[in-house]
Amino acid sequence: MCVESVPPPSSRLTRRGVLAGAAALAGTAAALSVAPSAVAAQPRTPGSTAAHSGDLVVEGGTLLDPETGHVTEDAVVVIRSGTVRAAGPRDRVEIPDGVPVLDAHGSWVLPGLVDAHIHLNTAAEALDAVRQGATSARSGSTNFYQDIAVRELARQAPALAPRLRTAGIFVTPDLGDTILADPDLTPLARSKDGVRSAEALRRVVEVNIARGADVIKTRVNERAGLPEQDPLAQVYSYEQLSEVVAAARRGGKGVLCHSYSERGCDDAVRAGVRSLEHGVFVGERTLHDMRRRGTAFTPTLSAIAGLVDSSNPVLAERGRAYLPVLKEAVRTAHRMGILVVAGTDSSGGKVKPIGREVELMHAAGLTTLDAIRTATTRAARLLGLEETVGRLDRGFAGDVIVVDGDPLADVSVLKRPQHVVRAGLVVQGASAS
Known part of the structure; x- marks a missing residue:
């Protein structure tokens, strides 16, 4: 029998089973069951209740915009619900109260x-x-x-x-x-x-x-x-x-x-x-x-x-x-x-x-x-x-890497991020060795 006689695929009947098998192979069910342990305790400010909400402020670092090449010293990036709400020099960005802060002083900040x-x-x-x-x-x-x-x-x-x-x-x-x-x-x-x-x-x-x-x-x-x-x-x-x-x-x-x-x-x-x-x-x-x-x-x-x-x-x-x-x-x-x-x-x-x-x-x-x-x-x-990706600007994803050094002078620093932020959450185990 030739392949042509086989009916076309039915996503409605088999998609759920296929994806369940894929999830088991990938280990995603186990990963979700221990998800909190994979995320570092967020830096906190007094009274903060936003540890795992995707709210974060990255402050004090030197911010690089890959699109323009513009460099901003002593920058602040405000992330709310996983999305960048503001990014720029400290004197132009309002830092919200009660939001965890990641101190990036002495480091460079780039989009993920x-x-x-x-x-x-x-x-x-x-x-x-x-x-x-x-x-x-x-x-x-x-x-x-x-x-x-x-x-x-x-x-x-x-x-x-x-x-x-x-x-x-x-x-x-x-x-x-x-x-x-x-x-x-x-x-x-x-x-x-x-x-x-x-x-x-x-x-x-x-x-x-x-x-x-x-x-x-x-x-x-x-x-x-x-x-x-x-x-x-x-x-x-x-x-x-x-x-x-x-x-x-x-x-x-x-x-x-x-x-x-x-x-x-x-x-x-x-x-x-x-x-x-x-x-x-x-x-x-x-x-x-x-x-x-x-x-x-x-x-x-x-x-x-x-x-x-x-x-x-x-x-x-x-x-x-x-x-x-x-x-x-x-x-x-x-x-x-x-x-x-x-x-x-x-x-x-x-x-x-x-x-x-x-x-x-x-x-x-x-x-x-x-x-x-x-x-x-x-x-x-x-x-x-x-x-949504590739820059840290209003409306873009709150994905950030913090590196120890100027990547424009030594691009190899990108191999060893000090911190990684994904959708406003600080990822555990991302510190440079």
Whole structure:
């Protein structure tokens, strides 16, 4: 029996069960049961009753606005119910009575950072990402919809997880055990070719959308992080990628695409993906096409740099060969005006600090301010959050990082935030080591 004869997915019948399973896998139920212990006792003023309400004043620090580059000394940021109500110099901001105060004297204050490519499979990973300064993020997919459960965790207990744009499951030729993630995927087990036909590609996209994915993640090349795979080998053609993009667009979703080879990058961009992920060997012609189309670039420099230190000689050599090529691609893309955004590609239980990606953006040739923008205003634009994330201004999210030093002089301070505030709540365990 062919895949075409299988009825379309029904979100009404299976969504609750699917998300319950995802929540169990991600550990979100356990996280919610201990939520208060994951948030540090808020600094308090006499008579304060707002310890866990999302009300907070951050005062005395040097405030950086990534959008304008403007620096305000002895600044005050007032957060009420998780949203910034005022931010600016002390003499222009009224500090409300009875609201907890976080003393930032001697430190710099920035908006929470955005990790535009991260794999969050558990509540512990989500909390670790926040502790390292990533208060917003975009999922690079999970195996069993764990990211969708993490997104709900972030809504219920914002100090435990980043605000998350979810990708659901990977649109990839071989789903492996992921085929068990949803009853509406199991008919694909009958297909000898895996997820390659137009019908199979559409089905995985449609199931993702039915389960609540915000974006769709697919691939054009094999993986760089597995020594047995060739990251220049192409797994989907331009026509197949076009099917994925078309199905996603019908559901109002954009597509992010795992890519490495020059031809693969070109096929993905021509097919209409919203953002190119990794993209080590992206060619100049494709970069020009990206600029014309408005395609974003998420190079995940820290993931490629991490290969250099691998104990596997194949991966180590791959990292040494790829990293300088990718840095040049980042420089060229930025110079051309392409939207370059920061993403760590953290996975496998280890969350890399988003500040490291910003540091590598600077090492690739961006100014410190432009490097910071890749993890603030520019990443927010890619995620469709430019009106709420990436700045500390009235109406924006009350997500803050406090760092020990001037990031415009030494961007590496972003790797070690002293304090992280998520929706007006101070996150426990975020102090620099």
